[in-house]
Amino acid sequence: xxxVYSIPNCPWCHKVKKYLELKEAxxxxxxxxxxxxxxxxLLKLTNQLNVPVANIxxxxxxxxxxxxxxxxxxxx
Amino acid sequence: xxxxxxxxxLLIIGAGIAGLTAxxxxxxxxxxxxxxxxxxxxxxxIDAYGIENYPGFHSIKGSHLIEKxxxxxxxxxxxxxxxxxIIAVKLTDAEKTVETQSTIxxxxxxxxxxxxxxxxxxxxxxxxxxxxxxxxxxxxDGHLYQGKxxxxxxxxxxxxxxxxxxxxxxxKIYIIHRSAALTASISxxxxxxxxxxxxxxxxxxxxxxxxxxxxESILIxxxxxxxxxxxxxDGIFVNIGVVPKTQLYKSDIELDAALHIKAGETCETxxxxxxxxxxxxxxxxxxxxxxxxxxxxxxxxxxKYITQKERGNQV
Numbered sequence: 001x002x003x004v005y006s007i008p009n010c011p012w013c014h015k016v017k018k019y020l021e022l023k024e025a026x027x028x029x030x031x032x033x034x035x036x037x038x039x040x041x042l043l044k045l046t047n048q049l050n051v052p053v054a055n056i057x058x059x060x061x062x063x064x065x066x067x068x069x070x071x072x073x074x075x076x
Numbered sequence: 077x078x079x080x081x082x083x084x085x086l087l088i089i090g091a092g093i094a095g096l097t098a099x100x101x102x103x104x105x106x107x108x109x110x111x112x113x114x115x116x117x118x119x120x121x122i123d124a125y126g127i128e129n130y131p132g133f134h135s136i137k138g139s140h141l142i143e144k145x146x147x148x149x150x151x152x153x154x155x156x157x158x159x160x161x162i163i164a165v166k167l168t169d170a171e172k173t174v175e176t177q178s179t180i181x182x183x184x185x186x187x188x189x190x191x192x193x194x195x196x197x198x199x200x201x202x203x204x205x206x207x208x209x210x211x212x213x214x215x216x217d218g219h220l221y222q223g224k225x226x227x228x229x230x231x232x233x234x235x236x237x238x239x240x241x242x243x244x245x246x247x248k249i250y251i252i253h254r255s256a257a258l259t260a261s262i263s264x265x266x267x268x269x270x271x272x273x274x275x276x277x278x279x280x281x282x283x284x285x286x287x288x289x290x291x292e293s294i295l296i297x298x299x300x301x302x303x304x305x306x307x308x309x310d311g312i313f314v315n316i317g318v319v320p321k322t323q324l325y326k327s328d329i330e331l332d333a334a335l336h337i338k339a340g341e342t343c344e345t346x347x348x349x350x351x352x353x354x355x356x357x358x359x360x361x362x363x364x365x366x367x368x369x370x371x372x373x374x375x376x377x378x379x380k381y382i383t384q385k386e387r388g389n390q391v
Contacts, residue, residue, distance in 0.1 A: 010216045011116045011123065011139070019159055033219045049220050050207050062207075066159060 002027035005042045005053040013052040015064050020054070025073055027054070079180050084108050086378050087174055087183035090321075091156055092119030093364050094354025095189035096145045097371030098378075099154035105379045110183075111149070112176065113158040118142030119191040120318065120355075121364065123215045125237050130364050141364075167328040169348040184385070185378040188325060188337060188345075189353040189371065192318035197229060201285040209291020214238045214313050221245045221311050227252050227294070229282065230315035236260035236268050238313050243271055250309065251276040254299065285312075320356050332358045343374040349381050 002020065004027050006013035020027050030038035032051060039049065046053055046060055054061040056072035086102050088095045091113035102109040116122050124138030133141070150156065164175040167186060174181040194212045196202055202210055211217040218241065226246045228239040231253035237260070239249050251258075251268070256278050258265050268274055277296065283304065284295040293308045320336045322329070330338040330346045336359075337352035339345050345352050353370035355362045 007216070007219050009139070010213075011118075012213070012216055015116065015158070022159065048208065050217060051219075052216075066161075 001055075001057060003055040004029050005032050005038065005055070006051050007031060007033040010051060012064050016052040016054055016061075016069075019064070019066065019069060023069075023073060025056075079175070079178065081180045081182055084110055084181055084183040085382055086110075086185050086187065086375070087112065087172070087181050088154075088187045088189060089162065089174070090119065090189035090191050090354070090356070091117040091146070091158065092189060092191045092354055092367065093121065093142075093145065094191070094356075094367040094371040094374075095119075095187065096142075096149045096154075097368040098187050098189060098353055098375040099149040099156070099371075100145075100152045101372055101375035102378065103149065103153035105375070106153075107375075107379055107382070109154045110181070111154055111156045112160060112162060112174075113156065114161045117146055117156065117158055123213065125241055127364065162324060165324050165328065167325070167347050167350050172349065184382050185349045185351070187343075187351045187353050187371075187374045187378060188329070188356060189367075189374075190321040190324075190356055192355050193321050194314065195317045195319050197282065197285075197312065197314045197316070199282060199285050205285050205287065205291045208289065209287060209311050210285065211311060211313050214241055217311075217313075218242050218245050223247050224310040225308070226250070226311045226313065227307070227309055228313045228315060229253075230317070231255055231258040231260065232315065232317070233260045233264060235315035236264040238315050239274060240264060240267050240271075242313065243273060247273065248309075249274045250307065252280050252282060252296065253278055254281055255279070282312075318355070322356060334358075341373070342377060343370055344377065349378070349385075351378060 032039040032042050059072040061068045085107035086109045088098050088111040091111050095111055099111045121138035126135045128135045160176040160178050162176050166173040172183050172186050222245050225248040227250040228235050229252045279299040281297045281299055282294050283297050286293050293306045296307050297304045322331055322335050332338050337357045339352040339357040343351040343353050351374035353374040354367040
């Protein structure tokens with residue numbers, strides 16, 4: 001299961017989502033600017049609130065990091 | 077496993093205005109063209125809030141303008157890869173090699189339109205607090221400062237526009253600027269100066285950043301009186317200019333003292349078949365329109381170079 005924590009109009013969030021789409025990896029998106037529960041979840045998960053964050057089967061990627069995303073997508 | 081090699085007519089490095097414009101022209105001339113971008117398509121203007129000096133639009137967001145130009149380049153037949161990263165470059169008159177994480181490209185011509193990177197805040201603690209109080213993308217990180225006190229460092233358009241944008245989150249915004257006056261457009265300055273949340277600290281330098289887990293204060297110095305004081309705040313957004321992204325090319329391509337690629341109005345570099353377009357090249361005026369003009373010139377001359385070479389003419 002993949003969750004992307006993001007905010008609207010964030011270009012790096014857009015890039016992470018575009019890359020996951022390219023890799024045909026389905027994900028759920030949480031807008032932490034509006035979703036307070038999602039915001040709390042992100043804080044608990046990463047101890048910070050910077051976005052984008054991708055939670056790929058419980059492996060966390062902060063920012064756009066292609067190598068890490070590839071590595072975690074390969075772990076199934 | 078060895079990386080695949082690909083031959084191209086034209087490899088464009090950078091998908092900002094210059095690179096995308098070059099892509100439009102090259103693809104329309106039926107050159108086999110690839111645009112590589114290792115950061116964000118659009119480059120510096122992706123986070124511009126309102127562009128009012130690009131012909132055809134009274135006002136347009138940077139991201140919207142780029143969407144239109146990107147779509148036009150793709151429609152013309154250019155290919156864009158924004159997920160591969162260049163790791164090595166070897167450019168000579170005889171041969172051009174650009175190696176990415178996935179592929180070794182052997183293009184006949186190269187247009188370097190890699191643009192600029194934001195200048196980092198020059199304090200030793202910058203790395204420690206990057207992302208934890210020191211930021212470079214207000215669109216990405218502004219939401220972290222709802223009801224908090226922040227500073228925007230810089231005095232140009234990017235800084236003032238950033239402060240105007242961050243107004244929707246922060247309760248207090250300091251503008252910290254080394255000089256005695258802002259250089260942003262008058263309309264942006266007026267909006268800023270009418271905002272009661274904003275306090276401008278002119279002639280001020282940041283000496284140190286402090287905090288436990290995240291940024292809590294900065295030490296600032298008045299450059300006129302030399303008086304130093306601590307300023308408590310939660311975050312800083314840095315907009316103190318840009319530096320050309322020329323590190324990869326410096327062994328092959330001549331750079332000027334400010335590390336821009338030496339190239340004139342023809343965009344030709346010291347290497348035959350290699351062109352520099354947009355903010356990355358030595359030039360007097362850096363605007364979106366001049367970047368688009370460079371992309372045009374570089375693509376047309378790249379096509380001419382290929383044609384002449386194929387005909388066996390001296391180039």
